[in-house]
Amino acid sequence: MIPRDLYMERLKAYKVFIGKWYDSEVDFLAIRQDTRKYYQVTLSMMDDRVKTRELAPLAAIPDNYEKVVLSMDKTYITDHEGIKFQNIIAFLLED
Numbered sequence: 001m002i003p004r005d006l007y008m009e010r011l012k013a014y015k016v017f018i019g020k021w022y023d024s025e026v027d028f029l030a031i032r033q034d035t036r037k038y039y040q041v042t043l044s045m046m047d048d049r050v051k052t053r054e055l056a057p058l059a060a061i062p063d064n065y066e067k068v069v070l071s072m073d074k075t076y077i078t079d080h081e082g083i084k085f086q087n088i089i090a091f092l093l094e095d
Contacts, residue, residue, distance in 0.1 A: 024057035036065040045071050045085065058083050 011030045019026030019038060028039040038061060040054045058067040059081065070088040078085055 019057075022060070024060055026057050026061070036063070038065065038067045040069045041088070042069065042071050044073050045069060046073065051080075055080060055083060 011028070014030035014032045014037070017029045017031070019029035026038045027041045028037075030037040030039065038058055040058060042050060042054050045051045045054065054069050058069070061067065067083045068091075069083060069085050070091050071085070072088055073085070074087055075085070
């Protein structure tokens with residue numbers, strides 16, 4: 001898997017926390033001024049059980065800030081009910 005330090009470098013403009021929502025956990029909560037971004041990280045979303053597990057904490061958060069699942073998948077599917085899917089390599093290489 002990709003080392004945590006790489007995520008942190010990509011999010012260096014943000015304060016980064018592990019997010020908790022009742023009994024659920026979001027891998028990263030990135031906050032900068034009035035902006036929040038929620039991130040789940042998984043190897044793949046191709047298995048329906050994994051997809052359900054990774055989407056549930058994000059779907060339960062009742063705000064409208066950006067929610068993203070990062071994975072190694074390369075697919076044409078870019079979101080699920082407002083939760084974005086992004087390839088982790090593309091995420092790490094963004095400017």
